[in-house]
Amino acid sequence: MKKSRVLISMVILALFASAAFATTFVTIGSGGVGGTYYPLGGVMAELLTKGNVDIKATSRSTAASKENCRLVASNKAQIGMTMGSTLYQAYTGTEAFKDDGKLPLLTLMHMYAAPQHLVTTTRTGIKKFSDIKGKKVSLGAQGGGDQLLSLMILEAAGMDPDKDLRKQQLSQPEAVTALKDGNIDAAFFNFAVPGSAVMEIAAVRDVVLIPLPDDVIAKVTAKHPFLMPYTIAKGAYSKQDQDVKTVADGNFLVVNEKLPEKVAYDMVKIFIEKKEDIMKVTPQAVDFTPQKAGIGIIPFHKGAAKYFKEKGVNVESK
Template sequence: MKKKVLLAVAMVCLVAFVGTAYAVTYITIVSGGLGGTYYPLGGVLAEVYNKAGIDVKATSRATSASRENCRLVASGRADVGMSMGSTLYQAYTGTEAFEEDGALPLKILMHMYPAPHHIVTVKGTGITKFEDILGKRVSVGAPGGGDQVLTNMILDAAGINPEKDIKRQQLTQPEGVMALKDGNVDVVFWNFATPGSAVLEVAAVREVVLIPIPEDIVEKVVKKYPFMFPYKIPKGTYPKQNEDVLTVADGNFLVVNKDMDEELAYKLVKTTIEHREEIMQSIPQASHFVPEEASVAIIPVHPGAARYFKEHGIEVPVE
């Protein structure tokens, strides 16, 4: 009888141990559509989490990107989402596109990579500094597109009326590439992660020149639009770029629900950053997955992620 009791106790303990040892947290990552960076990045992150030995089973799902992702994460229908900073800020504050939603319960897991604004011309246009764009043929980006929205923020901060002070053109990125190459436009405003394929395409046939934004205009933009931040495009990013170029950037973030388990959030950000080299093999933008850049915050950071950054000597806002 005693042996049977001991055996039963042992079996209970074994079952409890096995259950604990193999407890797995299932998470869904929502990314973006085919053709962008979000979609392949979601797949790579899921693979990394699944192989990292952190008791996480992840799947990635394609979506229409930032707006949908913020709503999915806030509602609990997804666990980790990718979002542009401008959209995330609206979702967190319940403004503009999210006025009907109200403020969503989101926190930053980490900043993935910046999307700096590029002001690009070619040698021979006579444009060497920002104020030289006055009176020139300037593409501000396609109507309603992200390029134009951010361009208008910069022009407004500079006191430039795009309808009066420049010869405005509203070109898509491919159209802007052709116009620069053919000399049909003097300067284009583009927003994307570096190195931008559009700039490299122009650089293949023309000598490109990146125009910096004056520091006082950068300060005005950042003050008025808290989701923007100062950024320098490092020298050498593009051919014959011998100096850093000051601009402003929108960010791309991994976001989670504010109620995500703290330990899970900690493990996810730690794993993402520690597997940077592996992720870079598929996604070059992962070169930014270092604590100093990953800790950029435009809204509060999840406490689990904040704990990881604190271990690296970086304090981030959590409230």
């Protein structure tokens, strides 16, 4: 009798040990409180934990893109949120990651695009891109992502910001106020559609979104592979009656190349198929579809690629 009890106890302990061993613990590197990444991380962690795929996930507030790439590369986080420009540098070991070298990162999925907006008002007379010459234009805060992308666009257009523009370097809130007050003629912004900054200006002024010329789009995306052509569809903003062509930086989920295939498969499957739950937290999840999530600038993890293939989307994998 005692032997039977001991045997039963051993079996129970073995089952518990097996279950514990099967569970994959995942940390999601998100971003700072107040940004889009932070609430996304929270809802994603909850969905993974409740997804019946033996994953227990938590979200961690971080300094976003750069830190997340390094955390995932060192396996201190298993999923990281990052802008495409940062991801490309991390994958190739260039610019901000020159001292790191190439990091072992792969794409899990593309979350949403952040297109560059060139915003003016009807009273400035600016109707096309070339009209900004000689005007007072904010490129974004010095050193910020808005300004870096603005400079890439101006370079592709053959414009010198110091000679061809009356250059301003304003933060997004400062540029919004300046446009409303008429203290600048136009401003570059980078954010997902619809951007609250544009809507705030539109509340008191007639806003005009200026499209980028096709040749500028072609040049800047050829030189900077992390950028993608993007169209802000008409109706995205009040009184916007035409599509507006521009370029966008993507926002991606990245994983370590050593992540098990099944884990990567399960994660991307949950995020896309639970899109409606994520949209309760942020409207950007409207792009969590196989077609849009399968857009990449570096190779996808083979587990993610397997899911996309099942949905009829072929992606480059590694």
